[in-house]
Amino acid sequence: MNLGKFLTRVSIALITTLASSIPLQASQLGPEKVVNAIYRGLRQVDATRSRPKVRWNVANGASSPCGRITGTLYCTRNNTIYITTQHIQMAYRYGDAALAYILAHEYAHAAQTVGGFLPGNITAVELQADCLAGFYMGAMPDVTFDLQDIEQIAQIAYEVGDYEFNNLQHHGTPKQRANAVLRGFKASQGNGISACQVR
Numbered sequence: 001m002n003l004g005k006f007l008t009r010v011s012i013a014l015i016t017t018l019a020s021s022i023p024l025q026a027s028q029l030g031p032e033k034v035v036n037a038i039y040r041g042l043r044q045v046d047a048t049r050s051r052p053k054v055r056w057n058v059a060n061g062a063s064s065p066c067g068r069i070t071g072t073l074y075c076t077r078n079n080t081i082y083i084t085t086q087h088i089q090m091a092y093r094y095g096d097a098a099l100a101y102i103l104a105h106e107y108a109h110a111a112q113t114v115g116g117f118l119p120g121n122i123t124a125v126e127l128q129a130d131c132l133a134g135f136y137m138g139a140m141p142d143v144t145f146d147l148q149d150i151e152q153i154a155q156i157a158y159e160v161g162d163y164e165f166n167n168l169q170h171h172g173t174p175k176q177r178a179n180a181v182l183r184g185f186k187a188s189q190g191n192g193i194s195a196c197q198v199r
């Protein structure tokens, strides 16, 4: 992930074309830099101005107004995103952009909540959050995601998908989740945020 705009957004398409011949030297940022840069970028692009707080590197079992932390979540009661140490480690199995995705996804839940456009069922909520996360990341003025980053994001979104169709917590299949975040990313370069609307 690169901070600063020496790769333009238009270059994503170009990189895609060139990727097979040119090795990419994406810099890998540590979690603190990622959280700071992405949090700043999210505040710039979130039109609902939900402004959640972020607590990261949180241990499983820590307490919150939403109960004990058992995984990364957005807590509506104090408008705060909690990202667990375990999930940061999981993200870095893919790379820094995967952590950006986790933060952007939770931030999208804040926007859905504060903006008052939470879809009716949890799968729709989650897929919309994935789409918004992609849109937000692609729209950030000071952070550039190259092809490798976008692959990391698609991979982790795929990884966190599930097939538990009869579970009320079903978040979407691996394919649906990867497609949702990529759709949002693409929309940030073209059609705009309406691509994330749930019909």
Ligand SMILES: [Zn+2]
Residues within 6 Å of the ligand: 105, 106, 109, 126, 129
């Ligand atoms: Zn979610």
